[in-house]
Amino acid sequence: MNCKDIEELAPLYLSGEMEEDRKVLFHTHLAECRSCAVKMEQHRAMDARLRKALCAGLPDAGALERSVSRQIVRERSRRWMLAMAAAALLIAAVLGYRMLRPEKLYRDAALDHRQEVVEHQPRHWRTDLVEIEKLAARYELADVTALAPEGYRLEHAKMCGIDGQPALHLVYTNGAREFSVFVRQGGDLEPLSAHSVGAEHLARFRTARHEAVIVTDGSRGECLQFARMAAAVL
Numbered sequence: 001m002n003c004k005d006i007e008e009l010a011p012l013y014l015s016g017e018m019e020e021d022r023k024v025l026f027h028t029h030l031a032e033c034r035s036c037a038v039k040m041e042q043h044r045a046m047d048a049r050l051r052k053a054l055c056a057g058l059p060d061a062g063a064l065e066r067s068v069s070r071q072i073v074r075e076r077s078r079r080w081m082l083a084m085a086a087a088a089l090l091i092a093a094v095l096g097y098r099m100l101r102p103e104k105l106y107r108d109a110a111l112d113h114r115q116e117v118v119e120h121q122p123r124h125w126r127t128d129l130v131e132i133e134k135l136a137a138r139y140e141l142a143d144v145t146a147l148a149p150e151g152y153r154l155e156h157a158k159m160c161g162i163d164g165q166p167a168l169h170l171v172y173t174n175g176a177r178e179f180s181v182f183v184r185q186g187g188d189l190e191p192l193s194a195h196s197v198g199a200e201h202l203a204r205f206r207t208a209r210h211e212a213v214i215v216t217d218g219s220r221g222e223c224l225q226f227a228r229m230a231a232a233v234l
Contacts, residue, residue, distance in 0.1 A: 001022075001026060003035065006036045006040070013040075014047050023164060024164050027166045028161045031159050031166040032135075105204075105213065106197050106204070107197055109202060109215050110215055111197075112162065112169065112180065112182075113200055113215040114200060114217070118178075123158060124158060125156035125158050135159060135168055136157075136170075136183075138168070140209055140210075144170060147229065147234070148172040148226065152172045152173065153173060153174075154172055155171045155172060155178070156171050157169060160182070162213070167183060167184040169182055170182075177216065177222065178217075179214060179215070179216045179226050180215040181214050181226075182212065182213040182214075182215070183210055183212050184210070185209070185211065186207050186208060186209045186210040186211045189206055190205055192228065192231055194223065196220070200216065201215070201216055201217075201218065203223050203224055204227075205227065207234050209234070210234045212227070212230055212231070214230060
């Protein structure tokens with residue numbers, strides 16, 4: 001996806017009508033292209049101002065609200081049951097989403113590691129440390145070389161998309177074993193946890209600023225050791 005595509009697809013993105021597969025490419029381009037990212041922020045601000053201006057001219061809905069309130073009182077019992085049913089469905093959907101989304105994250109990360117690191121499928125990797133540090137600065141990573149245990153070196157890095165969101169893919173090696181470290185914006189704190197997808201072992205944790213997923217086709221112990229080192233730095 002190039003800058004022209006971003007400009008043409010911006011209305012679909014802002015309206016929420018863009019397909020998920022395009023959205024991944026869209027986010028990845030914005031993460032790599034500062035110019036397009038600035039333009040999207042300008043579009044988003046203009047869209048917000050237009051919405052505000054349109055809403056400001058709406059007529060007083062007080063009479064309608066009072067009519068609806070009376071109707072709600074008359075049908076209180078029936079509506080209460082409907083509301084409870086809707087709440088139960090919403091809770092079930094949220095719980096299901098939270099259970100399924102990490103699984104997609106693990107599958108995406110494991111597949112990227114298998115294709116791009118183990119099988120060496122062609123990708124546009126950054127090998128210059130200065131260029132890698134510029135990518136890392138977007139995620140407030142001060143020293144990417146400090147994420148790995150002693151004996152490992154940073155081999156290369158690039159931007160990618162996992163679970164529908166942009167992430168920084170860092171690859172470390174000790175000459176015999178390679179590790180993928182996927183870093184993206186964090187949020188709620190989550191402790192270190194271990195997972196497996198096929199032949200790949202994964203470890204994941206979240207801090208206030210970062211979410212990290214470590215992947216290797218090595219052992220589970222090696223994966224956890226690497227993850228603990230990364231967690232201490234992040």
